[in-house]
Amino acid sequence: xxxxxxxxxxxxxxxxxxxxxxxxxxQIGGTPLQVCGQRKRLxxxxxxxxxxxxxxxxxxxxxxxxx
Numbered sequence: 001x002x003x004x005x006x007x008x009x010x011x012x013x014x015x016x017x018x019x020x021x022x023x024x025x026x027q028i029g030g031t032p033l034q035v036c037g038q039r040k041r042l043x044x045x046x047x048x049x050x051x052x053x054x055x056x057x058x059x060x061x062x063x064x065x066x067x
Contacts, residue, residue, distance in 0.1 A: 002045075002046070004045075007028065007038070008038070008042060008045075009062070010027075010028045011024060011028065011035065011038055011039065011042065012042070012057075012058040012061070012062040013058075013062045014027060014028065015039070015054070015055055015058040015059075015062070016055075016058040016059045016062035018055075020032075021033075021035040021036050021039075039051065039054065042054060
């Protein structure tokens with residue numbers, strides 16, 4: 001079973017809204033470089049092939065209730 005952290009869910013929710021790394025960093029804290037690293041780790045964790053596929057996955061699945 002895949003378990004996403006609350007921060008990963010926030011990141012995916014913002015990606016589904018087509019936010020940039022800079023916008024995401026401002027909204028959830030951190031730097032754009034940290035957001036980029038988190039995005040790359042999500043690609044590995046979700047076993048997704050590309051950033052485009054991750055954005056598509058986020059749009060389809062990032063509808064969790066807000067914490």
